[in-house]
Structures are given as structure tokens and as C-alpha cells.
Amino acid sequence: MKAAVLSVRRLSVRFLMPGGRRVAAVTDAHFDVAAGECLALIGESGCGKSVLASALLGLLPANAQTAGEARLGDLDLLAADERTLARTVRGRRIGLIPQSPAAHLTPVRTIRSQLQETVAELTGIRGRAAVRTAAEAAAERAAFPSDHLDRHPHELSGGLAQRAATALALVGDAPLLLADEPTTGLDRDLVDHTVDELRRHVDTADRALLVITHDLAAAERIADRVAVMYAGRIVELTDAATFFGTPGPRHPYSRGLLQALPDRDFTPIPGMPPELGDLPDGCAFTARCHLSTAACAAVPQLTDTVACHHPYVPEDIRA
Numbered sequence: 103m104k105a106a107v108l109s110v111r112r113l114s115v116r117f118l119m120p121g122g123r124r125v126a127a128v129t130d131a132h133f134d135v136a137a138g139e140c141l142a143l144i145g146e147s148g149c150g151k152s153v154l155a156s157a158l159l160g161l162l163p164a165n166a167q168t169a170g171e172a173r174l175g176d177l178d179l180l181a182a183d184e185r186t187l188a189r190t191v192r193g194r195r196i197g198l199i200p201q202s203p204a205a206h207l208t209p210v211r212t213i214r215s216q217l218q219e220t221v222a223e224l225t226g227i228r229g230r231a232a233v234r235t236a237a238e239a240a241a242e243r244a245a246f247p248s249d250h251l252d253r254h255p256h257e258l259s260g261g262l263a264q265r266a267a268t269a270l271a272l273v274g275d276a277p278l279l280l281a282d283e284p285t286t287g288l289d290r291d292l293v294d295h296t297v298d299e300l301r302r303h304v305d306t307a308d309r310a311l312l313v314i315t316h317d318l319a320a321a322e323r324i325a326d327r328v329a330v331m332y333a334g335r336i337v338e339l340t341d342a343a344t345f346f347g348t349p350g351p352r353h354p355y356s357r358g359l360l361q362a363l364p365d366r367d368f369t370p371i372p373g374m375p376p377e378l379g380d381l382p383d384g385c386a387f388t389a390r391c392h393l394s395t396a397a398c399a400a401v402p403q404l405t406d407t408v409a410c411h412h413p414y415v416p417e418d419i420r421a
């Protein structure tokens with residue numbers, strides 16, 4: 103295993119709401135992402151994945167409180183001030199493919215103009231012709247069509263806006279790429295193209311990639327390891343081949359996610375996730391779990407690869 107580019111240690115995020123209510127958006131997240139590795143953080147919408155990404159980038163709202171550490175080299179992202187994050191981290195040390203690309207793009211400027219500005223700002227490339235060529239190459243890497251470069255964001259479909267945001271994120275060649283739902287709005291062919299491009303970036307440039315997604319097919323295509331998040335906690339962290347292949351995941355929620363896929367059992371997990379502002383005591387999956395016992399009244403900790411009092415073992419799975 104290569105050295106970790108990102109080391110997250112017991113990262114928690116709480117939102118303080120009017121009336122003193124606290125929302126436990128992320129609790130004790132703990133993982134590394136190494137150079138040349140892709141970690142996919144998966145889970146249903148609202149489980150805390152994007153809040154975790156915002157915490158890493160220092161983009162949480164003012165009512166958020168964080169605890170723990172997130173080290174990018176010698177810098178603790180959670181303790182860094184806004185000036186440091188803006189000048190040395192976002193775009194330069196962490197490239198972001200955002201969840202809402204249309205909102206991330208500047209509405210009054212063309213995609214070409216935004217790409218050229220980013221090339222000039224983040225790379226050593228100088229001279230109009232060279233900057234223009236580099237911007238066009240970045241667009242091509244993200245499969246953004248060259249005949250749309252002089253359009254404004256509002257003239258793009260959701261899929262094209264996503265590809266423009268991907269192109270912008272790749273320009274700075276940051277050591278860590280953080281892709282937050284990078285395949286939103288894309289048809290399956292473009293999903294494959296996008297994740298293959300991201301994977302190529304990891305392999306050829308030896309960069310680290312943290313992909314946040316609810317698209318399990320995309321995760322299977324790109325990831326070396328998988329972290330499953332449920333109700334703000336990572337409940338399973340294992341290698342992708344084991345997770346998607348044999349013997350498969352060990353946590354009941356992870357197994358439910360895979361069994362819900364149309365090309366597997368197509369059987370949804372019963373019930374709904376709990377509200378992050380009203381989590382039950384003990385394991386948050388209890389109400390939906392057919393393996394629940396009295397032991398599950400205590401919160402299970404992540405040991406080995408899974409946080410569960412009664413995880414599947416390979417013998418169960420093969421039986």
C-alpha cells in the first residue's frame with residue numbers, strides 16, 4: 103500500500119439547529135485514501151456523504167461543528183483557516199467535481215473562458231495559444247464537445263454541465279480528486295466514459311480519488327475499495343473485489359444495497375433510513391434489519407471491515 107494522501111480520523115459533523123436541536127450528519131468517519139487508489143463512498147441520499155465532502159473542503163455552513171482530523175499531507179483540513187483552504191487547497195491540492203455542476207460554474211462566462219482562466223491560475227502554462235490549447239485538451243479529457251466551448255452554462259444540458267465541471271477539476275492535477283456524485287444526469291455510456299477518465303487520472307498521474315456516489319455500477323467500475331455509509335456512520339470498509347464479487351459484503355445494509363439492484367435480486371430494503379436529527383439509540387439500521395437482536399441496542403464500532411454485531415461471515419454467505 104502506498105502512502106496515504108488523505109487520512110481521515112474520527113471525523114464528525116454536527117449541525118446546530120434552531121431550538122437547540124443537533125443533527126448528527128457524520129459520526130466518527132475513519133479512513134485513508136492512498137496515491138493511485140480510488141475509494142468509493144456509497145450510500146443512500148441523505149446519509150452524510152456530501153456533508154463529509156464539504157467538511158474536507160471547508161465548505162460547511164456556519165452552524166456546523168466538526169471534530170476529529172482530516173490530514174492532507176501536513177495540513178489538517180478541519181483546522182485550516184479559510185484563507186489557506188481558498189489559496190492552497192481547493193483546486194490545487196484537492197480537485198472537486200461538485201454534485202451540482204450548474205451551480206458551480208460561473209453563469210455569465212463561457213466554458214472556454216472558465217477553463218482558460220483555470221489553466222492560467224493553476225498551471226505553469228503561459229501564452230494565449232498555449233492556454234487555449236490546454237483548455238481544449240482538458241475539455242476533451244472530460245468528453246466535453248469542442249463545439250460547445252463557447253456556450254454559457256445555461257445553454258448546456260445537465261450532462262454537459264457535469265462534463266464541464268469534470269474538465270475544470272482535472273486542470274490543476276491535484277494530488278486528491280474529490281468527485282461528489284460525478285455521474286449525475288449522465289446516460290450509461292457517459293457514466294462509463296466519465297469514470298474511466300477519472301480512473302485513468304488515478305492510474306497515470308498516481309493521484310488519489312475519493313468518489314462519493316449512490317451509483318453502485320459506477321463504483322464497481324472505478325473503485326479499489328468501498329466505504330458504505332448509513333445514517334452518518336461508515337458501516338463497512340473493504341476492497342471492491344470482495345464487496346462486489348465473492349463472498350460479498352458482510353454488513354446487512356451493504357448486502358441490501360446490492361440485492362436492490364435491478365441486475366441482482368431487485369428487492370428493496372424495507373423501511374426508510376432514520377432522520378439524522380432523530381437517530382435511535384444503538385445501531386441505526388435496527389428497524390430495517392432482519393438480524394437485529396438485543397445486542398444491537400449498543401452502537402457497533404467498525405472493527406476489521408464491518409460495524410455490526412452480527413455480520414455475515416463467508417460461511418453464511420456461501421451456504
Ligand code: SF4
Pocket residue numbers: 353354355385386387388391392393394395397398402409410411412413
Ligand atoms: S448491529 Fe444489529 S441491527 Fe445493526 S446491522 Fe448489525 S445485526 Fe443489524
